[in-house]
Amino acid sequence: MAKKDYQxxxxxxxxxxxxxxxxxxxxxxxxRGTRLCFCMPDLYEVGMSNLGxxxxxxxxxxxxxxxxxxxxxxxxxxxxxxxxxxxxxPSIETNTPxxxxxxxxxxxxYEMLYSNILLMLDMAHIPFWAKDRGEDAPILVAGGxxxxxPEPFAPFFDIIDVGEGEEMLPEIVSLYxxxxxxxxxxxxxxxxxxAQQIEGVYVPxxxxxxxxxxxxxxxxxxxxxxxxxTKQIVxxxxxxxxxxxxxxxxxxxxxxxxxxxxxxxxxxxxxSVGKITELCAKLMDETGYDEISLGSLSTGxxxxxxxxxxxLRPLSDxxxxxxxxxxxxxxxxxGEFSQAAKKSSLTFAPEAGTQRLRDVINKNVTDEDIDRxxxxxxxxxxxxxxxxxxxxxxxxxxxxxxxxxxxxxxIRELYRAETGRKDVxxxxxxxxxxxxxxxxxxxxxxxxxxxxxxxxxxxxxxLRPVKGVTFHYHDDDVSELxxxxxxxxxxxxxxLVRAHELGxxxxxxxxxxxxxxxxxxLSDCGIDKRKYLDPQPLDKELCWEFIDCGVSRRYLLxxxxxxxxxxxxxxxxxxxxxxxxxxxxxxxxxxxxx
Amino acid sequence: xxxxxxxxxxxxxxxxxxxGMRNQMRAMRRTGLDVKFSQGFNxxxxxxxxxxxxxxxxxxxxYMTMDLDCDPxxxxxxxxxxxxxxxxxxxxxxxxxxxxLAGNVVAADYRIRAxxxxxxxxxxxxxxxxxxxxxxxxxxxxxxxxxxxxxxAIRVDDDYITVGLAAGNTTVKPDLFAKALVKMGVKVxxxxxxxxxxxxxxxxxxxDADEYLDAFCKESYRV
Numbered sequence: 001m002a003k004k005d006y007q008x009x010x011x012x013x014x015x016x017x018x019x020x021x022x023x024x025x026x027x028x029x030x031x032r033g034t035r036l037c038f039c040m041p042d043l044y045e046v047g048m049s050n051l052g053x054x055x056x057x058x059x060x061x062x063x064x065x066x067x068x069x070x071x072x073x074x075x076x077x078x079x080x081x082x083x084x085x086x087x088x089x090p091s092i093e094t095n096t097p098x099x100x101x102x103x104x105x106x107x108x109x110y111e112m113l114y115s116n117i118l119l120m121l122d123m124a125h126i127p128f129w130a131k132d133r134g135e136d137a138p139i140l141v142a143g144g145x146x147x148x149x150p151e152p153f154a155p156f157f158d159i160i161d162v163g164e165g166e167e168m169l170p171e172i173v174s175l176y177x178x179x180x181x182x183x184x185x186x187x188x189x190x191x192x193x194x195a196q197q198i199e200g201v202y203v204p205x206x207x208x209x210x211x212x213x214x215x216x217x218x219x220x221x222x223x224x225x226x227x228x229x230t231k232q233i234v235x236x237x238x239x240x241x242x243x244x245x246x247x248x249x250x251x252x253x254x255x256x257x258x259x260x261x262x263x264x265x266x267x268x269x270x271x272s273v274g275k276i277t278e279l280c281a282k283l284m285d286e287t288g289y290d291e292i293s294l295g296s297l298s299t300g301x302x303x304x305x306x307x308x309x310x311x312l313r314p315l316s317d318x319x320x321x322x323x324x325x326x327x328x329x330x331x332x333x334x335g336e337f338s339q340a341a342k343k344s345s346l347t348f349a350p351e352a353g354t355q356r357l358r359d360v361i362n363k364n365v366t367d368e369d370i371d372r373x374x375x376x377x378x379x380x381x382x383x384x385x386x387x388x389x390x391x392x393x394x395x396x397x398x399x400x401x402x403x404x405x406x407x408x409x410x411i412r413e414l415y416r417a418e419t420g421r422k423d424v425x426x427x428x429x430x431x432x433x434x435x436x437x438x439x440x441x442x443x444x445x446x447x448x449x450x451x452x453x454x455x456x457x458x459x460x461x462x463l464r465p466v467k468g469v470t471f472h473y474h475d476d477d478v479s480e481l482x483x484x485x486x487x488x489x490x491x492x493x494x495x496l497v498r499a500h501e502l503g504x505x506x507x508x509x510x511x512x513x514x515x516x517x518x519x520x521x522l523s524d525c526g527i528d529k530r531k532y533l534d535p536q537p538l539d540k541e542l543c544w545e546f547i548d549c550g551v552s553r554r555y556l557l558x559x560x561x562x563x564x565x566x567x568x569x570x571x572x573x574x575x576x577x578x579x580x581x582x583x584x585x586x587x588x589x590x591x592x593x594x
Numbered sequence: 595x596x597x598x599x600x601x602x603x604x605x606x607x608x609x610x611x612x613x614g615m616r617n618q619m620r621a622m623r624r625t626g627l628d629v630k631f632s633q634g635f636n637x638x639x640x641x642x643x644x645x646x647x648x649x650x651x652x653x654x655x656x657y658m659t660m661d662l663d664c665d666p667x668x669x670x671x672x673x674x675x676x677x678x679x680x681x682x683x684x685x686x687x688x689x690x691x692x693x694x695l696a697g698n699v700v701a702a703d704y705r706i707r708a709x710x711x712x713x714x715x716x717x718x719x720x721x722x723x724x725x726x727x728x729x730x731x732x733x734x735x736x737x738x739x740x741x742x743x744x745x746x747a748i749r750v751d752d753d754y755i756t757v758g759l760a761a762g763n764t765t766v767k768p769d770l771f772a773k774a775l776v777k778m779g780v781k782v783x784x785x786x787x788x789x790x791x792x793x794x795x796x797x798x799x800x801x802d803a804d805e806y807l808d809a810f811c812k813e814s815y816r817v
Contacts, residue, residue, distance in 0.1 A: 022605025
């Protein structure tokens with residue numbers, strides 16, 4: 001394929017900048033050495049916003065004699081054009097078809113992207129099933145948050161990275177290079193056997209049901225010293241999160257019982273104020289972004305947030321850079337954390353409408369926290385609030401749903417009391433609770449679509465008379481499918497292939513999602529979806545439990561038991577709860593942070 | 595005020611005007627130069643781009659002006675150090691006031707790679723009383739436009755056609771002109787349409803924007 005062939009395609013599609021690269025801080029590719037392609041099964045604008053991509057792309061390109069390129073799922077118009085011209089899906093940097101790389105690495109962020117993995121493989125003319133790929137086919141690697149239960153897509157990959165990739169991926173690539181250059185020649189089977197000795201690596205072909213080998217999640221022990229690129233790639237077109245990002249810490253001390261990330265990213269590891277300040281200053285100088293996001297699972301819980309902001313503000317103000325503090329919890333928000341200039345909208349996630357249900361899910365937020373935080377916010381000049389809730393939580397009643405309405409009414413009253421005005425806008429967004437692996441709710445059932453609809457309508461009707469409130473809710477059919485794949489096993493892999501054949505793609509995008517085709521795919525493969533949506537037996541090993549993420553089954557069960565008694569568990573910051581992560585490393589170490 | 599003349603090539607051809615402006619603001623931030631910001635509720639960098647260029651077209655003559663007081667040599671060298679080579683600058687001017695190129699530019703020259711079997715036919719377009727081409731827009735996807743009064747000159751060389759078209763407030767998109775040539779049987783490489791010069795009108799005469807800036811500004815520096 002000549003580069004010119006692709007040029008003609010890029011010239012004729014919408015947003016061609018998605019496909020041509022050339023961004024600032026993008027390394028120069030020579031086409032020599034070990035060639036990797038980092039794939040995100042979503043559009044460029046979404047994929048480029050991912051911090052994992054930015055970290056690992058630069059980490060791999062920093063290796064000697066290794067070049068890592070990128071590829072994103074093409075938009076529908078581009079898919080059609082590439083197919084029409086019979087051109088395989090290429091990388092962005094050098095327009096090399098994916099099949100010509102040594103390794104192709106997929107980052108799988110959430111369940112609705114599974115069909116796009118097959119879309120990209122199909123477009124790259126790479127066989128789906130790992131067993132169908134020969135010795136010289138690229139090694140396919142998957143990683144990302146979905147590796148917590150990789151079973152539905154496991155048969156498509158040679159290697160699955162469980163956990164954090166900063167150290168694991170370079171080790172896999174180094175091993176690959178050794179096997180490629182060894183005197184006795186390349187042998188894929190031997191390479192995979194050696195790869196599965198690397199901590200965090202799961203090789204599905206060698207680790208089958210019936211003879212399971214435990215896979216221990218990989219994590220970076222010294223977070224302060226761990227690799228973090230400051231010469232980050234700067235996108236040429238506006239992306240979803242168009243800013244620099246620095247993680248303040250990994251893990252979460254709160255232990256919300258529905259939250260997979262809160263358990264998966266344990267143990268808690270902090271970055272020091274000095275290191276964060278140094279990284280932010282370099283990022284401002286090297287990227288030119290006008291905003292830096294201080295990210296984590298709960299930014300307000302960073303132990304030295306005030307000191308950090310005091311150090312960063314002079315640097316950012318001088319450069320006209322704003323600091324973004326996403327993921328603030330209601331119990332940690334204070335007016336001084338709010339943005340200095342633009343005060344548009346604040347987002348909080350109470351998750352449930354009543355204190356009882358918040359105790360069930362262990363969302364340690366009280367009505368007083370909500371009132372106090374919003375008073376701060378209104379005093380600081382905000383007049384718009386976004387609230388996230390979930391429907392279908394275990395033990396949820398209609399009374400809990402009405403609690404959402406009560407919170408909205410109280411916010412209006414608070415605003416009026418604080419400002420004397422009525423112009424506050426409250427946006428309520430309700431997701432559907434999906435039981436996720438590695439949470440205390442991993443055994444729970446997911447409510448049926450009819451029940452989802454009933455609860456959504458109940459809240460919608462009750463909110464209608466409350467002025468200034470808008471209500472959004474997730475599509476019930478997408479939530480159902482997400483629930484199926486979240487706890488799915490390898491029996492769902494043929495469903496993915498069938499759904500792809502039927503035309504399923506971009507399932508996270510409402511305009512592309514085809515529930516009817518998914519139902520047909522499940523039916524064609526003889527799959528009863530309730531098997532995955534109904535409550536799971538407590539005494540049976542779940543299909544993802546061969547993966548050890550540190551948090552013990554016993555702890556999850558004890559948390560589940562507390563949930564049914566509506567007993568909250570305090571934050572890890574108020575004493576270790578013995579979840580099991582201590583077996584991996586010393587968790588929640590705060591010495592030397594300042 | 596600092597005005598930079600820069601190119602737009604390779605991948606940058608596919609970056610839209612608004613994204614291009616955002617990129618240039620980031621490049622200026624990276625230089626560390628003290629470009630002024632507005633004083634409003636949402637402060638923004640005081641940087642203006644010249645006339646827009648259609649997506650897919652390259653350029654060797656783009657201009658942007660920013661509220662910055664510094665040595666033009668320093669500004670140009672720092673900019674080139676901190677921006678993608680596909681946006682490299684070739685000249686820089688320092689002035690007391692904005693040259694307002696976005697408002698003053700009235701025409702531009704474009705170089706189109708093409709194989710033209712009938713040179714006289716193409717060069718004769720400039721003398722036609724009417725030259726109606728397809729001119730689709732969002733409002734009217736099947737629109738047409740008579741661009742005869744908006745063509746200033748056409749010259750055909752071995753591998754290229756150079757055409758002078760109206761630009762600025764009244765404009766002709768060079769890619770649509772190139773498509774019209776294709777309809778006339780000219781073999782055009784649509785991936786090689788490049789803006790090579792911009793003009794302002796001074797005393798009724800088209801003046802190269804570089805010359806206009808040389809006269810308007812107090813200092814200049816060229817690579």
